[in-house]
Amino acid sequence: MGQTSAGGRLRVRRAAVIGAGVMGSQIAGWMASLGIACELLDLASPGPDRNRLAEQGLRRLGQMKPAPLTSPAAARLIRAGNIEDHKERLQDVDLVIEAIVEDLGAKQALWAELEPWIAPRAVIATNTSGLSVTGQARGRSEAFRRRFLGIHFFNPPRYLRLVEVIPTAETDPAVVEAVQIWLRRILGKVPVLARDTPNFIGNRIGVYSLQVTLAAMQRHGLSVEAVDLVTGPVMGRPKSATFRTLDLVGLDTYLHVLRSGASRTDDPEERALLAVPPIVAAMVERGLLGEKSGGGFYRRA
Numbered sequence: 001m002g003q004t005s006a007g008g009r010l011r012v013r014r015a016a017v018i019g020a021g022v023m024g025s026q027i028a029g030w031m032a033s034l035g036i037a038c039e040l041l042d043l044a045s046p047g048p049d050r051n052r053l054a055e056q057g058l059r060r061l062g063q064m065k066p067a068p069l070t071s072p073a074a075a076r077l078i079r080a081g082n083i084e085d086h087k088e089r090l091q092d093v094d095l096v097i098e099a100i101v102e103d104l105g106a107k108q109a110l111w112a113e114l115e116p117w118i119a120p121r122a123v124i125a126t127n128t129s130g131l132s133v134t135g136q137a138r139g140r141s142e143a144f145r146r147r148f149l150g151i152h153f154f155n156p157p158r159y160l161r162l163v164e165v166i167p168t169a170e171t172d173p174a175v176v177e178a179v180q181i182w183l184r185r186i187l188g189k190v191p192v193l194a195r196d197t198p199n200f201i202g203n204r205i206g207v208y209s210l211q212v213t214l215a216a217m218q219r220h221g222l223s224v225e226a227v228d229l230v231t232g233p234v235m236g237r238p239k240s241a242t243f244r245t246l247d248l249v250g251l252d253t254y255l256h257v258l259r260s261g262a263s264r265t266d267d268p269e270e271r272a273l274l275a276v277p278p279i280v281a282a283m284v285e286r287g288l289l290g291e292k293s294g295g296g297f298y299r300r301a
């Protein structure tokens with residue numbers, strides 16, 4: 001498992017992050033800031049510039065304020081690539097973290113494609129917001145399933161200390177223990193064990209409160225600014241006002257989280273609570289996805 005020292009601890013010298021979007025690029029940025037070399041792989045782009053998507057993710061990282069990367073030296077620890085041409089890079093990593101689109105089929109297909117390339121010692125993790133971790137590993141070998149678990153960072157991953165750790169029934173308990181120690185000691189996080197239930201703990205609670213606020217806004221004709229004023233810094237929640245949070249998360253990702261949560265519950269009340277608000281559906285349809293697309297409820301400054 002990983003590079004282990006005495007006591008079976010996880011030692012990550014080199015990691016791979018798959019998906020260079022909002023979360024993947026920032027997770028790579030934070031690990032690199034702590035001295036961990038990172039392969040940052042996205043889809044291959046057509047044409048000569050095959051690494052364009054991962055490079056874009058890196059550029060976005062450089063523009064974020066406050067910066068997720070702490071130094072130019074840290075930036076040099078991240079190598080951009082694509083999953084078509086650079087699978088062999090996975091043979092030299094201690095940890096793989098997946099952060100691609102929140103879609104179970106896409107994640108299953110990715111694991112099927114990558115499994116033969118991943119170093120046998122590597123811990124393998126998904127950053128899913130709430131899809132079934134067990135379901136993602138379906139069809140994979142026992143050796144894969146024993147090293148596979150959810151490591152769910154919250155956005156922005158450099159600053160939010162909560163990380164949910166989601167083992168499946170087949171994850172090796174030694175891996176679960178080692179990952180938690182690594183998160184606490186090396187990444188400075190507060191790992192919380194969660195069961196593999198729809199949207200785990202944090203998003204289950206967080207999504208309900210966002211949904212209720214969105215419904216109240218529409219019912220009472222409140223403005224984005226008014227809601228953010230009373231749900232933001234003046235209430236002691238720096239930067240975590242409702243619509244700023246949605247823009248940061250990405251409205252498409254929020255929509256995926258609602259849909260996957262609704263599809264995995266038999267409780268009609270819960271399903272109603274997770275219904276996609278018309279305003280969110282309309283904005284996603286128009287490509288207003290939040291900060292990553294240059295605009296959502298707010299335009300990017």
Ligand code: NAD
Nearest residue numbers: 019020021022023024042043099100101102128129155249
């Ligand atoms: P995003 O849309 O910003 O980025 C996804 C990236 O994955 C894109 O760059 C896309 O090109 C790439 N991608 C898609 N399919 C791929 C594939 N098969 N191989 C390689 N790359 C592929 O999404 P995001 O917001 O970064 O979310 C990524 C994951 O993290 C999702 O599972 C999401 O639920 C989870 N997450 C998101 C947040 C958040 O606040 N946005 C927080 C925690 C967890």
